[in-house]
């Protein structure tokens with residue numbers, strides 16, 4: 308019905324959004340716990356582009372997608388490790404070029420100031436940790452953790468620049484792989500266990516940030532929160548299956564929207580901390 312909208316007089320779209328930003332910023336000053344589910348569009352605001360969730364691979368020709376998917380398959384890693392590692396080096400270079408943005412930084416601030424903040428990310432680029440976030444559940448693992456699939460030895464790296472390619476396990480000589488699912492592989496189980504423990508504790512507010520594909524494990528925390536009357540927020544450039552379900556929906560760059568919410572949050576917090584007596 309349009310009459311509803313008309314009855315609000317000349318409230319413009321921009322004002323409406325202002326009200327929503329104010330509401331979410333204010334909620335963040337009241338909650339004790341928050342879950343932030345983050346995805347590729349937040350990293351894209353750092354200049355890091357993705358191909359089907361894989362950071363740093365940019366499709367220049369339509370057939371490039373097939374090349375990426377074939378190159379980043381476990382069979383290729385076994386048969387032609389230099390092909391897979393060529394792509395991994397490209398991803399490594401792009402990821403290292405990217406720096407965390409103000410959106411990442413706001414989540415760091417909230418982790419410092421709220422009793423309990425959890426980030427559940429499908430990004431494998433570690434930008435959250437580089438910004439300073441600590442409680443991060445990496446649902447898809449991380450590009451820079453290398454794993455020996457034979458003896459399961461895992462090593463953490465900041466860069467692949469100094470590795471001899473393809474890198475091999477020091478213990479058994481097997482070619483190492485990144486600890487993230489390659490195309491056609493299942494997701495790791497450990498993050499799900501950790502996520503479930505967090506969900507069992509519950510959250511006072513749940514955000515989805517920069518996610519365009521609502522996989523069931525991403526949608527579930529939002530749907531559960533919604534069914535329990537807990538505020539849900541979606542921020543991102545693309546509409547999703549849940550855009551009409553969440554309580555607050557912001558369509559746009561995650562960094563920009565988080566920045567505006569951070570302003571509201573910061574203003575309320577600083578007003579509150581000013582001495583009232585003098």
Ligand SMILES: [Zn+2]
Pocket residue numbers: 455456457458459460476477478479480481
């Ligand atoms: Zn090994």
